[in-house]
Amino acid sequence: xxxxxxxxxxxxxxxxxxxxxxxxxxxxxxxxxxxxxxxxxxxxxxxxxxxxxxxxxxxxxxxxxxxxxxxxxxxxxxxxxxxxxxxxxxxxxxxxxxxxxxxxxxxxxxxxxxxxxxxxxxxxxxxxxxxxxxxxxxxxxxxxxxxxxxxxxxxxxxxxxxxxxxxxxxxxxxxxxxxxxxxxxxxxxxxxxxxxxxxxxxxxxxxxxxxxxxxxxxxxxxxxxxxxxxxxxxxxxxxxxxxxxxxxx
Numbered sequence: 001x002x003x004x005x006x007x008x009x010x011x012x013x014x015x016x017x018x019x020x021x022x023x024x025x026x027x028x029x030x031x032x033x034x035x036x037x038x039x040x041x042x043x044x045x046x047x048x049x050x051x052x053x054x055x056x057x058x059x060x061x062x063x064x065x066x067x068x069x070x071x072x073x074x075x076x077x078x079x080x081x082x083x084x085x086x087x088x089x090x091x092x093x094x095x096x097x098x099x100x101x102x103x104x105x106x107x108x109x110x111x112x113x114x115x116x117x118x119x120x121x122x123x124x125x126x127x128x129x130x131x132x133x134x135x136x137x138x139x140x141x142x143x144x145x146x147x148x149x150x151x152x153x154x155x156x157x158x159x160x161x162x163x164x165x166x167x168x169x170x171x172x173x174x175x176x177x178x179x180x181x182x183x184x185x186x187x188x189x190x191x192x193x194x195x196x197x198x199x200x201x202x203x204x205x206x207x208x209x210x211x212x213x214x215x216x217x218x219x220x221x222x223x224x225x226x227x228x229x230x231x232x233x234x235x236x237x238x239x240x241x242x243x244x245x246x247x248x249x
């Protein structure tokens with residue numbers, strides 16, 4: 001059963017597409033977004049949670065021409081992910097088909113969308129899903145908001161993350177920081193295979209970015225870039241063990 005996000009900045013066209021998608025028995029969920037930035041935020045949550053998450057998305061039905069970022073722009077951004085959603089373009093214009101299929105689109109539908117033609121697109125998506133390899137368990141990039149624009153930050157560029165309520169502030173090697181609406185516990189689960197370790201209730205650190213471990217009367221601290229972060233007593237032995245393993249190869 002497919003989980004669908006349809007994206008179109010014309011609300012009547014979006015409503016009609018969602019009506020047709022929800023009537024297809026192969027579609028489990030079909031939600032809508034009226035612009036590319038909203039779509040990227042939802043896709044970001046889906047990729048962060050992984051394929052088993054509540055916000056998971058299997059396929060995007062994307063309008064090509066939209067205000068701001070176009071559907072083609074969204075497809076190009078998603079090409080940087082290891083396991084992006086599949087894409088079906090839905091448009092009133094025939095002249096973007098070559099670009100669409102260059103971006104690995106599953107199908108290209110012309111408006112007004114006919115029920116039979118949409119059913120064929122859903123069939124192609126279902127077949128592609130059935131033949132796909134098992135999904136990756138860890139996303140190697142994370143979407144962040146910067147000046148109202150969604151950009152992708154490589155997890156390898158993040159040196160540590162700091163809890164701020166239900167949010168986390170990500171600190172990167174170039175000195176920038178980004179606030180994302182993801183609990184630190186979720187990031188810890190997702191990024192542990194990438195070498196991140198919890199050093200404190202409020203801090204998650206890239207093991208590969210730790211420059212210095214310091215022990216003194218006040219306890220243990222690690223230096224990560226310009227930041228010096230206290231290691232809680234609960235996590236101290238684990239941090240020391242992982243650093244020793246790294247030092248000995």
